[in-house]
Amino acid sequence: MFATPETVAALHPVAATVLESPLTRWWAEPVDLDNQRMIGQLPPDEEWPESTLPYRSTAVGLDQWRDHVLTMEARFRTSRAERPDNAISGEWWSTPLPSAALETSRALDDVGALELLLEEDSFGGDEARVWPVTVRRTPRVYEITNPTDWARLVDAYPLAVVESKRSDWFHTTGEYHDWFIPDWTAVADDYDAVHLTLHGYLTTPGLAIPLADNNGATVLAGWNPDATWWLNNDVAHVDDEPALWRWCDDHWVRA
Numbered sequence: 001m002f003a004t005p006e007t008v009a010a011l012h013p014v015a016a017t018v019l020e021s022p023l024t025r026w027w028a029e030p031v032d033l034d035n036q037r038m039i040g041q042l043p044p045d046e047e048w049p050e051s052t053l054p055y056r057s058t059a060v061g062l063d064q065w066r067d068h069v070l071t072m073e074a075r076f077r078t079s080r081a082e083r084p085d086n087a088i089s090g091e092w093w094s095t096p097l098p099s100a101a102l103e104t105s106r107a108l109d110d111v112g113a114l115e116l117l118l119e120e121d122s123f124g125g126d127e128a129r130v131w132p133v134t135v136r137r138t139p140r141v142y143e144i145t146n147p148t149d150w151a152r153l154v155d156a157y158p159l160a161v162v163e164s165k166r167s168d169w170f171h172t173t174g175e176y177h178d179w180f181i182p183d184w185t186a187v188a189d190d191y192d193a194v195h196l197t198l199h200g201y202l203t204t205p206g207l208a209i210p211l212a213d214n215n216g217a218t219v220l221a222g223w224n225p226d227a228t229w230w231l232n233n234d235v236a237h238v239d240d241e242p243a244l245w246r247w248c249d250d251h252w253v254r255a
Contacts, residue, residue, distance in 0.1 A: 026106075027202075030143050031195040031228050036104040036133040037113035038238050044125045054131055054238045057100035060231060062185040065099040069161065069181075076163035092168035093222025095229060096184040102230040102238070104133050112245045116252050118225040128252070129242035139192035139235045141228075144200045147209045150220045153194070155213040159183035162216075169219050173208040178216030188231035201225040 001007060018024055026032075042048060072090060079088055095103075105114040112130035144150050158180045165179040187194065196204075204220045211217060230236045244255040 027198040028145060029197065031141055031193065032106040033135045033139070035106045036135065036228065036236065037107045037115075038102060038104050038131045038133050039113045039115050040129045040131075040242075042125045042127040042129075046125075048127075048129070052129070052242055053240055054129075054242075056102070056233065056238060058233065060096075060101050060188070060233050061099045062096060062101070062188055062231065065096055065101075066159070066183065066185045068098060069159065069164070072164045073161055076166070080163055080166070087167040087170075089168055090164045092165070092172070094181040094218070094220055095222045096231065097222075099184070100233070101184075102133075102233070102236055103224070104228050104230065104236065105224065105226045111252060112243055112254065114226045115224055116245060120222060120224055126247040127255075128245045130245055131242040132239045134237045134239060136235060136237055139230075139232075140190065142187070142191045142194045144194065144196045144204065144220070146200060147204045147207060147220075149200065150204055151209045151211055151218060153182050153187070154180050154209075154218040155211050157183045157186040158211075158214045160216070165219070169208070169221070172206055172219060172221070175208045175217070177208060178214075180211060180214055180216050180218050184231060192232045192235045193228050193230045195228040196220075196223050196226065198225045 002011070019027075038054065040054065076088065076090060091097075103115075105118075107113055107130075111117055112128070116128055116130070142149075142153060144153070159182065160178065161181050162178045165181075166176065169179055170176055201223065202225075205223060206219065206221070208217045208219060245252045246255045
């Protein structure tokens with residue numbers, strides 16, 4: 001419905017006005033290295049641990065992530081051979097999960113971290129801890145501002161996930177392709193972090209994006225707006241003392 005010419009014509013002035021506002025200029029900005037935050041949300045019916053120190057593994061674990069992806073791919077290949085008509089759901093995201101990679105977002109004036117407000121899948125409760133994150137040196141950051149940026153990343157570091165994404169990404173896009181995601185173990189050799197701008201989030205997720213150097217396509221899935229995934233743990237340091245935020249009257253407030 002939103003792609004029809006009539007709807008596009010009606011919404012175009014609205015979008016243009018929003019993008020011309022000084023309040024949205026940061027939507028296309030690169031990662032704010034001086035203003036990063038990590039959040040931890042308290043699940044319902046649980047209590048915070050006494051220690052405020054965030055648990056962080058010394059290793060990101062991207063090799064284990066890759067092994068996990070390849071194991072999933074083999075399992076889905078076997079399942080499809082046994083039941084070709086069975087549309088089994090798998091892990092639909094294209095982030096470096098599961099691993100110990102750190103995800104951060106920027107703080108805004110009245111928000112502890114953007115992730116508190118803009119998170120694709122939130123399973124937390126009414127309280128959150130927000131830790132400041134210090135970037136220790138000038139990192140090598142890959143910026144995603146549009147579908148082309150994502151496609152170039154996947155083309156440069158391709159990992160085939162033809163079987164494990166087959167059903168999920170068909171339901172998302174309505175298309176069957178040989179699907180690819182970034183091989184995050186290879187990306188980490190050249191980049192310390194990957195950042196998705198807010199503008200990139202509004203233009204890229206959910207699309208079947210064709211690849212130029214590989215015979216297939218990709219989908220950016222499971223990313224939060226302004227999310228930065230840190231692929232090397234020695235670059236971003238999480239401070240010891242977090243701020244406590246609570247959900248109150250339909251918005252987050254600092255406790």
